[in-house]
Amino acid sequence: MRHWKVLSRFILFILSAVIVLLSSALPNSLLASQAASPLAQVRIKTETVVGQQDFFRVGKSHKGRWWFIDPDGKPFLYRGVTSVNFGYPAPYVPVVENKYGQDPAAFREATFERLRSWNFNALGAWTPPQLWDQGMPYTVILN
Incomplete structure (x- = not known):
């Protein structure tokens, strides 16, 4: 068994x-x-960003979706x-x-x-x- x-x-x-x-x-x-990455089209509302700069954070896009943000400030698909x-x-x-x-x-x-x-x-x-x-x-x- x-x-x-x-x-x-x-x-x-x-x-x-x-x-x-x-x-x-x-x-x-x-x-x-696609020619350009869809992540390049994501725009994060700066007022929604939570977390410390130079670390992974989260923020809400203009389309209302939450995203990870990498230490360089770019949207990140984990x-x-x-x-x-x-x-x-x-x-x-x-x-x-x-x-x-x-x-x-x-x-x-x-x-x-x-x-x-x-x-x-x-x-x-x-x-x-x-x-x-x-x-x-x-x-x-x-x-």
């Missing part, structure tokens, strides 16, 4: 990853099909992956260890190369602090 529980969690993990990949492909195809982690979730560990051995650096290099090639630009929750120095914004879990 325990085997089925682990297998079902692994299948849910794989399905979640496929959904994330497919959903990230749609915005990328939209961006590629495309992140949750749980980028050498040792989690548990069903994933044997696969990672089989491919990269006990070398987190090899995992790290291959993972970030792959994420960038898939046009991800952020790290979601449950990504450990050891991976936060890769030039991607990240989500911190607040307990």
Whole structure:
């Protein structure tokens, strides 16, 4: 019975990853099909901006939608992956260890190369602090 529980969690993990990949492909195809990025057309109302300058903030556009704003002051579409982690979730560990051995650096290099090639630009929750120095914004879990 325990085997089925682990297998079902692994299948849910794989399905979640496929959904994330497919959903990230749609915005990328939209961006590629237009001469100028749709983000370049977003105008943020300065009076709605919340947060400290030189950090990620949020603000409302003239069309009434809330956007992330990057440290350079540009609208930012957050495309992140949750749980980028050498040792989690548990069903994933044997696969990672089989491919990269006990070398987190090899995992790290291959993972970030792959994420960038898939046009991800952020790290979601449950990504450990050891991976936060890769030039991607990240989500911190607040307990």
